[in-house]
Amino acid sequence: MSSYFADFASLFEQFDVFQAFWVNIQLTFFAAIGSMLLGTVLALMRVSPIASMRWLGAGYVNIIRNTPLTIILVFLVLGVWSQLQINLSSDFNQNFFRYAVIGLAIYHAAFVCEAIRSGVNTVPVGQAEAARAIGLGFLPSARLIIFPQALRGAITPLGNTLIALTKNTTVAAAASVTEISALMKSMIEFRPDVIIAVFLTVAIGFVLIVVPVGLLTTWASRKFAVVR
Amino acid sequence: MPNVASSASADTSAGTTGEPLVRMTGVNKHFGDLHVLREINLEVRRGEVVVVIGPSGSGKSTLCRTINRLETIDDGTILIDGKELPAEGKALARLRADVGMVFQSFNLFAHKSVLQNVTLGPIRVRGKSSAQAKERAMELLKRVGVDNQAAKLPAQLSGGQQQRVAIARALAMDPKVMLFDEPTSALDPEMINEVLDTMVSLAKQGMTMIVVTHEMGFARRAADRVVFMADGQIVEQDTPEEFFSHPKSDRAKDFLGKILNH
Numbered sequence: 001m002s003s004y005f006a007d008f009a010s011l012f013e014q015f016d017v018f019q020a021f022w023v024n025i026q027l028t029f030f031a032a033i034g035s036m037l038l039g040t041v042l043a044l045m046r047v048s049p050i051a052s053m054r055w056l057g058a059g060y061v062n063i064i065r066n067t068p069l070t071i072i073l074v075f076l077v078l079g080v081w082s083q084l085q086i087n088l089s090s091d092f093n094q095n096f097f098r099y100a101v102i103g104l105a106i107y108h109a110a111f112v113c114e115a116i117r118s119g120v121n122t123v124p125v126g127q128a129e130a131a132r133a134i135g136l137g138f139l140p141s142a143r144l145i146i147f148p149q150a151l152r153g154a155i156t157p158l159g160n161t162l163i164a165l166t167k168n169t170t171v172a173a174a175a176s177v178t179e180i181s182a183l184m185k186s187m188i189e190f191r192p193d194v195i196i197a198v199f200l201t202v203a204i205g206f207v208l209i210v211v212p213v214g215l216l217t218t219w220a221s222r223k224f225a226v227v228r
Numbered sequence: 229m230p231n232v233a234s235s236a237s238a239d240t241s242a243g244t245t246g247e248p249l250v251r252m253t254g255v256n257k258h259f260g261d262l263h264v265l266r267e268i269n270l271e272v273r274r275g276e277v278v279v280v281i282g283p284s285g286s287g288k289s290t291l292c293r294t295i296n297r298l299e300t301i302d303d304g305t306i307l308i309d310g311k312e313l314p315a316e317g318k319a320l321a322r323l324r325a326d327v328g329m330v331f332q333s334f335n336l337f338a339h340k341s342v343l344q345n346v347t348l349g350p351i352r353v354r355g356k357s358s359a360q361a362k363e364r365a366m367e368l369l370k371r372v373g374v375d376n377q378a379a380k381l382p383a384q385l386s387g388g389q390q391q392r393v394a395i396a397r398a399l400a401m402d403p404k405v406m407l408f409d410e411p412t413s414a415l416d417p418e419m420i421n422e423v424l425d426t427m428v429s430l431a432k433q434g435m436t437m438i439v440v441t442h443e444m445g446f447a448r449r450a451a452d453r454v455v456f457m458a459d460g461q462i463v464e465q466d467t468p469e470e471f472f473s474h475p476k477s478d479r480a481k482d483f484l485g486k487i488l489n490h
């Protein structure tokens with residue numbers, strides 16, 4: 001048994017597990033910002049008074065939400081990078097990292113959009129009417145009145161999207177990013193003797209990252225709730 | 229309120245010369261198959277206070293809401309100070325700013341303080357500096373008697389206080405006309421008078437007002453004219469004294485019988 005622990009410990013000497021997890025955290029961070037920005041724009045389109053904007057937003061959400069993330073990442077790498085030869089960075093690894101961030105952001109923006117839209121539905125129509133009645137147009141009412149309240153109502157679904165995003169960063173391996181699931185593959189290949197420990201390491205690593213996110217969103221959704 | 233009566237009657241005698249502030253002509257509105265407003269013709273002079281009453285579902289709220297285009301109309305025209313309501317965009321927003329609206333459910337911005345509720349429009353729509361807007365807001369909050377609540381969130385105020393803030397918020401835009409849609413019917417009885425008093429003093433200061441309400445006391449104290457609606461039509465209109473003591477139509481007699489005898 002003690003030798004198993006020693007073997008397990010040697011795993012960390014042989015592979016840079018922390019570095020790999022750090023890549024996942026960075027992917028999460030940048031893709032979260034990207035999907036938040038894009039998702040907000042999409043949500044604006046979906047509630048806009050202009051019909052063509054609404055269709056465009058709805059079309060995006062329905063197509064992207066129903067496409068597997070792997071397909072999006074493989075399309076970016078094989079289609080956009082390999083075929084069209086568009087380099088996002090002269091550094092080879094950085095290039096793939098950026099493609100992975102973009103793919104993750106494109107995909108999760110659809111979920112962010114729907115989370116925000118559910119938040120918009122928690123805001124009583126009277127708020128929008130009062131905003132219009134004092135002469136605010138669509139964008140100013142959205143920015144000053146509706147979205148600040150909608151975001152507070154959307155904290156829980158946004159938190160769920162963030163958790164899904166965190167775990168989905170493992171799909172970035174499909175875009176040749178050496179993050180934890182890519183590392184796990186090599187660990188399994190080269191250290192079949194401690195295969196259980198390999199799985200546990202990765203699983204526990206994710207739990208340690210994700211649990212605080214869940215706690216934070218629960219706390220935030222209470223703290224920032226709009227009192228009516 | 230002798231000053232209101234005299235200024236209003238002076239207006240009446242000169243009524244033909246001045247352009248009415250609000251003029252609705254041949255306005256129709258449907259919700260699906262439901263004909264909610266039928267051939268509405270209504271003129272409201274500058275400084276006039278018009279009370280709209282009528283049974284539930286007769287179209288009073290819809291009438292109010294078409295005046296600042298929270299509802300669109302199917303045909304007819306609505307002129308505010310001689311200008312037709314624009315369809316969309318900046319011009320509509322500007323015109324809406326000239327028409328103050330007070331809702332039954334207050335609709336104060338829930339995430340903004342009382343003070344911010346009142347300064348938001350002047351800053352964002354009228355382009356006032358925040359110092360200017362704040363000074364004027366405090367003045368208005370004082371006038372409606374809630375200046376000591378300026379830093380609180382709306383949810384921390386009583387219904388009556390919230391409605392008075394809503395009135396201050398509308399006044400801060402310096403509107404030409406104020407619309408009130410049953411401003412006291414969501415309030416506990418003991419808070420109704422504080423809001424009505426605020427509205428009466430507003431009327432006395434010469435504000436042009438269209439008020440949907442069943443508060444006969446308010447109509448008698450402040451209104452120049454009562455408009456009675458039923459089934460989407462204006463059935464009759466008269467001074468409060470005439471209307472309440474000698475209603476002409478059967479619909480009005482029936483309606484007054486119901487609300488006065490319970």
Ligand SMILES: Nc1ncnc2c1ncn2[C@@H]1O[C@H](COP(=O)(O)OP(=O)(O)OP(=O)(O)O)[C@@H](O)[C@H]1O
Pocket residue numbers: 259262264282283284285286287288289290291
């Ligand atoms: N958004 C809407 N969609 C469909 N029908 C509506 C809508 N708003 C109002 N109506 C209908 O139009 C009619 C007139 O409504 P309105 O709210 O103007 O009446 P009201 O006179 O204000 O009644 P109340 O005294 O109950 O407030 C009613 O039959 C109502 O059900």
Ligand SMILES: [Mg+2]
Pocket residue numbers: 288289290410
């Ligand atoms: Mg109504």
